[in-house]
Structures are given as C-alpha cells and as structure tokens.
Amino acid sequence: MGIDHDTLVGFAKSWGLFYLIAFSIAVLVYTFWPSNRKRFDRAKKSILEDDDRPKNGGSGEK
Amino acid sequence: MVAGLTRSERQLALVILTLLGLAGLAMAAAGRGDLMGAHGFVVLVFAGAVAWVLMAGFYAPEPGEERLARYYDDPTKAGIVLTMGWAVFGMFFGVWVSALLAWPELTFVDQAWASFGRMRPVHTTGVIFGFGGNALIATSLHVLQRTSRARLPDQLSPWFVLIGYNLFCVLAVTGYFMGVTQSKEYAEPEWYADIWLVVVWVVYFLIYIRTLQRRQEPHIYVANWYYMAFILVVAVLHIVNNLALPISLSAARSYPIYSGVQDAMVQWWYGHNAVAFFLTAGFLGMMYYYMPKRADRPIFSYRLSIISFWGITFFYMWAGSHHLHYTALPQWVQTLGMTFSIMLLVPSWSSAGNALATLNGAWHKVRDDATLRFMMVAAVFYGISTFEGSFMAIRSVNSLSHYTDWTVGHVHAGALGWVAMITFGSIYALVPWMWKRKTMYSPRLVEAHFWLALTGTIVYVFAMWNSGIIQGLMWRTYAESGTLAYSFIDSLVAMHPYYIARTVGGLFFLAGASVGAFNVAMTIRAARQETVQGSAADVPATAAVQPGE
Numbered sequence: 222m223g224i225d226h227d228t229l230v231g232f233a234k235s236w237g238l239f240y241l242i243a244f245s246i247a248v249l250v251y252t253f254w255p256s257n258r259k260r261f262d263r264a265k266k267s268i269l270e271d272d273d274r275p276k277n278g279g280s281g282e283k
Numbered sequence: 284m285v286a287g288l289t290r291s292e293r294q295l296a297l298v299i300l301t302l303l304g305l306a307g308l309a310m311a312a313a314g315r316g317d318l319m320g321a322h323g324f325v326v327l328v329f330a331g332a333v334a335w336v337l338m339a340g341f342y343a344p345e346p347g348e349e350r351l352a353r354y355y356d357d358p359t360k361a362g363i364v365l366t367m368g369w370a371v372f373g374m375f376f377g378v379w380v381s382a383l384l385a386w387p388e389l390t391f392v393d394q395a396w397a398s399f400g401r402m403r404p405v406h407t408t409g410v411i412f413g414f415g416g417n418a419l420i421a422t423s424l425h426v427l428q429r430t431s432r433a434r435l436p437d438q439l440s441p442w443f444v445l446i447g448y449n450l451f452c453v454l455a456v457t458g459y460f461m462g463v464t465q466s467k468e469y470a471e472p473e474w475y476a477d478i479w480l481v482v483v484w485v486v487y488f489l490i491y492i493r494t495l496q497r498r499q500e501p502h503i504y505v506a507n508w509y510y511m512a513f514i515l516v517v518a519v520l521h522i523v524n525n526l527a528l529p530i531s532l533s534a535a536r537s538y539p540i541y542s543g544v545q546d547a548m549v550q551w552w553y554g555h556n557a558v559a560f561f562l563t564a565g566f567l568g569m570m571y572y573y574m575p576k577r578a579d580r581p582i583f584s585y586r587l588s589i590i591s592f593w594g595i596t597f598f599y600m601w602a603g604s605h606h607l608h609y610t611a612l613p614q615w616v617q618t619l620g621m622t623f624s625i626m627l628l629v630p631s632w633s634s635a636g637n638a639l640a641t642l643n644g645a646w647h648k649v650r651d652d653a654t655l656r657f658m659m660v661a662a663v664f665y666g667i668s669t670f671e672g673s674f675m676a677i678r679s680v681n682s683l684s685h686y687t688d689w690t691v692g693h694v695h696a697g698a699l700g701w702v703a704m705i706t707f708g709s710i711y712a713l714v715p716w717m718w719k720r721k722t723m724y725s726p727r728l729v730e731a732h733f734w735l736a737l738t739g740t741i742v743y744v745f746a747m748w749n750s751g752i753i754q755g756l757m758w759r760t761y762a763e764s765g766t767l768a769y770s771f772i773d774s775l776v777a778m779h780p781y782y783i784a785r786t787v788g789g790l791f792f793l794a795g796a797s798v799g800a801f802n803v804a805m806t807i808r809a810a811r812q813e814t815v816q817g818s819a820a821d822v823p824a825t826a827a828v829q830p831g832e
Contacts, residue, residue: 230615241597250594252586265501266586268430268575273570276432276499 284357285340286352292439296337299312299443303450310475313533318463319475322535325457329450351554354428358441363710364807365449367800373409374793375789376402378401381789396460404459404471410468410698411562413452418706419565420445420487423510426572427491427711430507431498440490447483463535467550469557469688469708470524474537477525484521488514505588509568510598516560524553533551544611546606550575562697564595566705567634570665573709574658583640585632585784594630598623605676608685617678624676628669633667653726653733657708660737664700668693683755688778692747697812699740699792707732707799724805732795732802739791740786744830749783 251257285293304327311323334791346566380402383389390397424441429433437442455472458464464471472480491511495503527537541549575582582588604612604620639662649659671693684690711729715722723729757777762766 226613228662230613232555234615238509244597245593248590251590261589262583264500264504267500268504268572269579269581273354275354275428275434 284361285337285356286343287346287355287459288438288442288768290345292437293337296439296442296824297334300330300334300337304334304752306619313827314535317534318461319456319473320534321461322454322458322463322475325454328451329453333446335827347491350573350787351434353434354425354436355440355441356425356428356717358424359421359713362417362424362445363803365445365715366414366417366421366706366710367796367803369409369413369452371793371800373406373411373414374789374796376406376409378408378786378793379811380474381782383784387596387698395462396579401459401462404464405575407469408452408455408459408471409639411502411557411702412455413449415447415562415702415706416452417442417445418569418710419446419510419513419561419647422573422709422713423513424490424568425505425717426506426510426539426568427494429498430504430572431494433492433494433497433499436493436497440486444483444487444490447479447486451480451483454479458535464541465537467524467553469540469554470521470550473529474525474529475535477527477758481518481522484514484518486575488518505582505585505592506568506572506573508592509550509564509571512592513560513565513568515562516556520553520556521562524549524831527641536564544607546587547607548612548616551606552600552603555606556599558697559595559599559696562702563599566702568597569709570634570638570658570662570705573712574655574662575641575654576660577652577677577708577712580641581613583637585644587637589634591630591637595627598630600628602627602676605681608678621676621678623659625673628673628812630667630693631673632666634702635669636661636713638662638665653730654708654711656733657704657711660733661701661704661708664696664704665738668696668701682702683759684751687713687748687754687758688767688781689751689755692744692751695747696740696744699736699743703792703796704736707796708798710803714803718807720806720810728798728802732798735791735798739788740791741788742791743788746781746784746788750778750785753781 288296307323307328307330309323311320311327314320326784334569379389380399383399383402395401423786424435442641451472452752454476458472458476463473465473470477491507491514495507525539525785526541527539529535531535539546539549571588601623602620604616605624606620608617608621610617639659642659645655649655674680675693684693710725714720752775754774757769757774758771763769
C-alpha cells in the first residue's frame with residue numbers, strides 16, 4: 222500500500238492542525254493554572270538569590 | 284584544569300583520547316590518497332595535543348570531597364576563552380570575504396584555500412558554530428547549575444562535550460580549506476565529522492538530563508527549557524539533514540539520501556530551524572538568565588516567557604519552506620511556511636517585549652552599564668530582525684528580496700545585532716563572576732566594544748538593505764520592449780559602494796570583538812596574578828560580586 226501525496230496533504234491539513242491547536246490549549250492551561258502561580262513566582266525570583274553554592278553540597282538529595 | 288579531575292576521570296580521559304587517536308590513525312591510513320586521510324592526521328594531532336595537556340597534569344593531587352560543595356565551572360571558563368578566540372577567527376574571515384566581494388583582486392594569496400567559495404563557509408562555521416556554539420555550551424553549563432542549584436553530575440563529560448565539539452569545528456573548518464564539503468548550507472561537514480558531532484551531542488543532552496535530575500529547585504527555570512530545546516532539536520535536525528551515504532568508508536565524499544526538491548525541503552527545514560534553535564532558542568536561554576541577573580530585576584512576566592517558549596517550539600518547525608518560494612516545492616507547503624513565519628511574530632515579540640519590560644525601572648542601569656546595554660540592544664535587534672524575517676517570508680516580498688543582499692543584511696541584523704550582542708553581554712557579565720573579580724579588567728573597553736559593535740552592525744545592515752533592494756529592483760525592471768533593463772553586471776556596479784560600506788561595518792565589528800577578547804584575556808590574567816600572590820584564595824564570591832553593584 223502506498224501513501225500518496227493527497228493522503229499526506231489531507232492528514233497535514235486536518236489532524237496536523239488539530240493536534241497543534243490542542244497542544245497550544247494545553248500550554249495555555251498549564252501556564253494559567255492557578256496552583257502553578259506560586260512555583261512560577263518562586264522560579265522568577267529565585268535566580269536573583271545568592272547562588273554561589275549548590276544546595277545540600279550538591280549531593281543530589283532533595 | 285586537569286587537577287580538577289579525579290584519578291579515575293583522568294584515566295578514562297586517557298582511554299578516550301587513545302581511542303580517538305587510533306580512530307585518527309585509521310582514518311589517515313584508510314584514507315590515504317583521499318582528503319579524509321588528511322583529516323585523520325588532524326584528529327591524531329588533536330588527540331595528541333589534548334593528551335599532552337592531560338599527561339602534564341596527570342599526577343597532580345586529586346581534588347578533595349569539598350569540591351562537591353561548589354559548582355564545577357572549569358569547562359565554562361575554557362568555553363569562554365574558546366568563544367572569544369573563535370569570534371576573532373570567524374569575524375576575521377568574514378571581513379576578508381566581504382572585502383573580496385568589494386575588491387575581487389584581493390585574492391593576493393593565489394591558493395585554492397583563499398578562494399571565496401572556501402573561505403565563506405569558514406566564516407559562517409567559525410561564527411555560528413565556533414563562536415555561537417562555544418558560547419552556548421559555556422553559558423548553558425553555568426546557567427544549568429545555578430538555576431538547578433546542583434553541581435554537574437561528573438567532571439569528565441562536560442570536557443568531552445566542549446573539547447569534542449571543538450574538534451568538530453576544527454574538522455569542519457580545515458575541511459573547507461582543503462575542499463571537503465557536502466555543499467549543504469550550514470551543514471557542510473562530511474559524514475565522519477557529522478557522526479562525531481552526534482556522539483558529542485548525546486553526551487551534552489545527557490549532562491542536562493542528569494543535572495536536572497539532581498536539581499534542588501522544584502521548578503525548572505525557563506532558561507533551561509530554551510537550552511534543552513536547543514540541544515534536542517539541533518540533534519534531530521542534524522541527524523535528519525545529514526543522512527548520507529559515503530561513497531566508501533575510506534573517502535570523505537558522500538551523497539545525501541534525499542534527491543531533488545525533497546533534499547531542498549529537508550535542507551531548509553534544517554537551515555531555518557538551525558536559525559530557530561541554534562541561533563535563537565539557546566541565546567534566549569542566555570537572555571532569560573543573564574539579563575534579569577545583570578539588571579537585578581526578575582523577568583517581567585514569567586508566564587509570557589512560557590507561552591513564548593511553546594510558541595517558538597510549535598511554530599518554527601514549519602517555517603523553513605519560506606526559503607523555497609517559487610520553486611518546485613508544492614504551493615501549499617510554501618504557503619504553510621509563509622503562514623507560520625508570520626505567526627512566529629507572536630512568540631518572538633513576546634520574548635523581545637518581555638526582555639525590554641524587564642528593564643523598565645532599570646533604565647538608569649542601562650545607561651551606566653555597557654554590559655546591560657549589550658543585552659538591551661540585543662533584545663531590540665531580536666524584535667526588529669524577527670519582524671523583518673516574517674515580512675520577508677511573505678511570498679510577494681520574497682520575490683523582491685530573495686537572492687539579494689537584503690537576505691544577507693537580514694541574517695546579519697540577527698547574527699550581529701541579536702546573537703553576538705547577547706553573547707558579548709552575557710560574557711561580560713559572566714567573566715567577572717567566573718574569575719572572582721569585581722569588574723572586567725577595563726569597563727571603558729567594554730564601552731568601546733559596545734559602540735564599535737553597534738556602529739558596525741548599523742553600517743552593515745543599512746549597506747545591505749540598500750544594496751539588496753537596489754539589486755532586487757534592477758533585476759525586475761523591464762524595458763518597454765519587454766527585455767531586462769539592466770544586465771547583471773550593471774547591478775554589480777551599483778552594489779560596489781555598499782560592499783565597501785559592508786566591509787567597513789564588518790571591520791568595526793571585528794575591532795570590537797578583538798577589544799573584547801583582549802579585555803577578557805587581561806581580566807583572566809589579573810585574576811591569575813592575584814591567585815599567584817595568594818591574596819585571593821579560591822573562595823566563593825560573596826554578595827559583593829553580584830550584578831548591579
């Protein structure tokens with residue numbers, strides 16, 4: 222069975238569009254999910270903290 | 284630097300170098316009579332030189348356990364030095380090839396290696412991969428550790444990535460001089476160099492994953508997303524675009540597995556996404572870390588940075604076909620590329636605007652601090668050149684701009700104004716932190732570099748805009764009889780003054796980079812002298828070295 226040009230075009234124009242829109246909605250949901258606000262705020266500010274040593278001596282234990 | 288490795292890491296390094304040297308020897312023996320043989324000797328000498336450095340420090344005392352309480356920055360330091368070296372090298376060849384276009388008789392070295400066709404990829408590879416790539420590796424290892432608050436997982440693999448990557452660059456550049464090329468723009472190195480780069484790149488990705496696993500922060504900072512996307516996507520692009528069959532295992536020449544318009548499509552899918560993920564995503568990672576750090580203000584909107592990240596990731600992949608308007612590529616694929624190129628304006632301007640909004644309230648720092656000004660100008664150029672790019676991707680605009688110097692001007696607005704400026708800004712921020720100095724050796728030279736770079740960029744870009752639009756218009760002007768009004772040579776004559784201006788602009792930019800390299804070298808020297816005098820032991824910096832003070 223061969224996959225011809227029209228099949229690929231049809232797929233790209235229909236499903237290709239939908240999965241991209243679905244991804245985009247997922248990203249927006251993740252970005253604006255209320256419980257994520259705190260971790261984003263922390264990440265935003267934490268890079269400005271004094272950062273000259275790894276935490277816990279960098280041993281990898283959380 | 285060898286002293287930072289443990290005994291077993293030194294042994295493993297020696298094993299790797301031995302294997303590399305043997306591979307070089309095998310290439311030299313099998314490829315005799317072919318240019319691959321010459322590359323075999325290059326690999327052999329490279330492995331020998333690195334082994335020489337390793338052996339010189341092989342019996343130095345081992346580093347103690349207390350090293351684990353510090354970040355591992357030796358590869359970053361070496362990477363910064365390599366970045367500045369490649370910048371001067373690559374930009375020097377850029378000025379030379381641009382001078383050749385203005386004065387073709389400048390080929391005073393009557394040798395094949397000094398011809399335009401060979402030196403031009405030396406310039407592009409030297410600046411994109413040599414300068415840009417080393418800057419990305421050096422800064423990514425720094426940002427990764429700081430934002431994860433975790434040390435790199437081991438000390439050998441970052442060296443493998445840095446040195447191995449530079450071997451790839453050396454193979455690429457020496458290859459072009461000799462005439463080894465697979466003639467795919469920005470993917471010129473032949474199959475054995477490509478395979479080597481895949482090995483290096485996988486190790487690079489693993490360093491990222493392993494360090495993130497050890498992170499002490501709940502959230503992965505957005506700069507790391509950009510760096511990760513850069514590593515992952517470049518790996519995919521590189522592998523797919525370079526699928527080729529060598530004519531024999533003992534010859535440099537290979538042929539791509541794609542043919543005709545498929546090859547062109549894959550090449551520009553690669554080419555444009557190399558712009559996206561090599562020359563944009565990684566440098567956005569730099570911007571999202573070093574700019575807030577230097578301005579001492581958090582990024583304006585963290586959520587906007589997330590949306591921009593995914594926007595770039597989703598949209599860019601589709602944009603490459605705008606390089607192939609009016610070709611045999613199916614019309615709908617061209618239109619798709621065009622549409623996505625215009626949509627790309629949303630994430631691009633989100634990032635540029637986010638960066639500039641971060642500086643709101645810190646403009647007095649921008650005024651006083653050339654380092655921060657480098658980053659600010661970079662964000663502005665990022666905004667300008669992404670707008671220009673989307674505009675030029677429109678089919679009817681492209682019919683005027685394609686094949687002209689407008690395209691050259693556009694890429695240099697991005698390369699000089701965005702990529703190089705954000706890199707220099709990040710390096711000027713990073714060097715004092717890395718070498719425990721309060722400031723650079725000479726802040727006035729940073730200032731001088733800034734103005735040289737900005738002047739050079741503006742002269743260059745305006746010269747190419749003029750030249751390109753004149754070219755495009757002359758090529759499409761018809762006489763009343765329906766014949767072309769101008770011959771090709773007429774357009775060449777019209778371009779001559781702009782080509783001279785371009786060379787002058789490039790010379791300014793090269794002068795700036797050279798001043799920067801000198802400044803970095805002197806900063807390192809001053810730090811070394813202090814260490815020798817024992818006045819500054821290798822203690823972590825205190826808050827005094829923080830930016831903005």
